[in-house]
Amino acid sequence: MSKKIKYLITGGAGFIGSNFVHYLFRKHKNIHVCVLDKLGYSASLANLKPYQDCKDFEFIKGDICDDKVVAKAMAGRQVVINFAAEVAVDRSIDDPQSFLKTDIFGVYTLLEEARKQKNFKKFIQISTDEVYGQILKGSFKENSETLPRNPYAASKLGGERIAYSFFKTYNLPVVITRAANNYGPAAYPEKVIPLFITNLSDGLAVPVYGQGKQMRDWLYVEDHCTAIDLLIKKGQDGEVYNVGAGEECTNIELTRRILKLMGKDQSLINFVADRPGHDFRYSLDCSKLKKLGWKQKYNLTDGLKLTVDWYKNNEAWWRPLKKNLDQRFVSGFWGEKK
Ligand SMILES: NC(=O)c1ccc[n+]([C@@H]2O[C@H](COP(=O)([O-])OP(=O)(O)OC[C@H]3O[C@@H](n4cnc5c(N)ncnc54)[C@H](O)[C@@H]3O)[C@@H](O)[C@H]2O)c1
Structure with missing residues (x-):
């Protein structure tokens, strides 16, 4: 029997993270999933209730900025998907500091531990279309200029660029996604x-x-999940992929x-x-992702x-x-x- 693939899903008690956990268990056998989440205001443990007695699931309450807890959660993991973040633009305008901490320093803490793992396969950094800033006509491509216009978007850009630097400097297999506004169950x-x-x-x-x-541009959360799953397998290391529905x-x-x-x-x-x-x-041009075979449902x-x-x-x-x-x-x- 082939060995289980061991995933670490950070922020897995939140909206997109918990939908991704459901997606993984629906689509894949032979997996083990660890969720690391600090259970902030937007998290709900009810999202993970279906797995409370599952032997292939583990929940760790903790902060991605805490290197000790991250070391424990990361041990032996091959695939990391980092959903954990401070996310609300309005809140970031009110209080930017927590955004800089989690969305930049937290990403760095995860990357440091990821590069210590043997047989590490993929680090997916979940970013956002907001890193580009606004566009009045046409659509952003992955190589468009990034001009974030609020502290949330700027912090997310900081986090994804740190991730990219770990690819270039330490050869860590990093893939970055920039998704449009998500909607669906459990937001x-x-x-x-x-x-x-x-x-x-x-x-x-x-x-x-x-x-x-x-x-x-509104992206149904399950379509975001299928894109991430595809990128774990087919995403080219060091690359950015837009994920939008048009x-x-x-x-x-x-x-x-x-x-x-x-x-x-x-x-x-x-x-x-x-x-x-x-x-x-x-607005996102998603032709790069579509060339890998992704299609929204x-x-x-x-x-x-x-x-x-x-x-x-x-x-x-x-x-x-x-x-x-x-x-x-x-x-x-x-x-x-x-
Ligand atoms: N919602 C969207 O429309 C959208 C669009 C594009 C990208 N994203 C990105 O997707 C990811 C998930 O967003 P979401 O909408 O599911 O948000 P969410 O707020 O529902 O979930 C975020 C989760 O991260 C956890 N978390 C926050 N800070 C943490 C920390 N320091 N340590 C550990 N856990 C922490 C929270 O407790 C929560 O469970 C974020 O990275 C966000 O930037 C979201």
Whole structure:
């Protein structure tokens, strides 16, 4: 029998990380998965409940900036996917320091331990399209200029460049992904789609920043997972890969689509003050990833329907998280429209 592949999934109690754990166990046999997560505000252990008695699963509570805990979690691992990060742009504008710590120093700590492992196969650094900054026309390619415009995006760029330097300097097999906005089951309800669904479930208005004219490309989380899985096998070391769905939509159009799916009318739209330096549009050219054989499965219509249904059927998951959510997210993080 072939030996088990040993994965380390950091941030695996969060949104994309936990979806990736589900994906791995659905798609692969002969694997062992260790999740390292500090269980921050956006994490939910309920996401990992299906594996609590699984002999091929281990959970370690800890911080990726802590070299001792990272050494323990990394021992004998062959594949690392680093999802752990401080993620919310609004929070990074409010308090940049924690972003610099986790999203740069934390990545460095993981890389240092990864390069001590024997038979190490792949380090996937999950980055974001926000590292490019905004683009008004056309789409970013992997070699486009990077001009991050908020502390979250700048920290993520720092983290991925440290990872690249470990490839160049120490030959560590690093692959970097830059993904578009993800949505789907188990996203923390401060993110726009689950925030709007859960607000509407409670009969509350939905806070739309500015005029809602910003454009985003929406990637269903399972499609992100299939891309990462493919890149573990086929991604070229030292390379960056864009991961987007090409499902562009303005925020106001997205809001109207959610209202319609929830059977609510437009009187529940509340235009609020815009985020400072709000990026207007992101768009990714994903031909490099597609050449490796990746194809997305979900368009925005199908993905949104699945997401709305998931939140309708999983109130017990989101209610405790929503209860503790900073109320600024619920009514508009930057306050009343000026
Ligand atoms: N959500 C998106 O739209 C999106 C898009 C592109 C890229 N990404 C990237 O994907 C990754 C996951 O994002 P997400 O949306 O699932 O976020 P999330 O907040 O749901 O999950 C992040 C997880 O990381 C954990 N974590 C945070 N700091 C940690 C630390 N110092 N040590 C250990 N664990 C820590 C949290 O507890 C949480 O469980 C991030 O790296 C993010 O930058 C997200």
